[in-house]
């Protein structure tokens with residue numbers, strides 16, 4: 078999930094801390110009870126995240142992983158991670174500051190300035206944070222990212238590194254569909270109008286194309302990395318499906334062979 082909206086000023090702690098007397102007289106940015114930094118991630122939380130150190134270090138490793146696999150430069154722009162111990166505090170905070178955003182388990186928000194990722198402690202938090210911070214790093218580094226590709230890459234990198242090539246829950250479904258000749262429609266993905274048109278099937282299909290591009294062959298990988306490099310160079314990249322058709326005219330058959 079990603080959401081591009083206007084940021085309204087400072088990162089505010091939730092209301093209960095904002096009214097604490099020792100914080101009302103200062104013009105400095107509001108501080109959270111716990112703050113730490115890992116790589117480019119500035120972590121603000123309402124609980125002690127020291128037990129999450131391993132996860133936070135893994136998030137910092139995403140930058141070199143993205144650079145290596147996507148062959149683009151990931152910028153060092155700060156990203157704010159705002160973490161809550163409890164779902165209700167997370168939900169109340171988002172309703173207060175971002176009332177128009179749908180209720181999701183985790184969220185990436187960016188317009189101008191640093192990106193922000195919101196999440197709360199739950200059993201999917203590791204996957205959610207890898208997904209949302211992938212959005213944050215890509216959107217800090219590229220002038221824009223096509224919606225389907227942004228979600229496909231986030232779905233791909235949300236898995237732990239050792240499971241990305243073979244351990245995604247999407248793999249089996251895409252493989253079964255490939256057995257009956259189903260190739261997801263890349264052009265339709267490219268023409269989606271907004272996040273509201275992304276449902277489970279679109280996330281799965283976006284993942285499938287990213288997996289195909291990254292793992293089918295050096296040729297397919299170059300189609301993806303060339304596209305991203307053109308984006309990063311502000312050179313209009315055109316559509317990826319057209320590039321794929323030009324460079325690998327049998328790409329639909331190759332998609333089926335890749336996943337069968």
Ligand SMILES: [Zn+2]
Nearest residue numbers: 078079228231
């Ligand atoms: Zn997403």
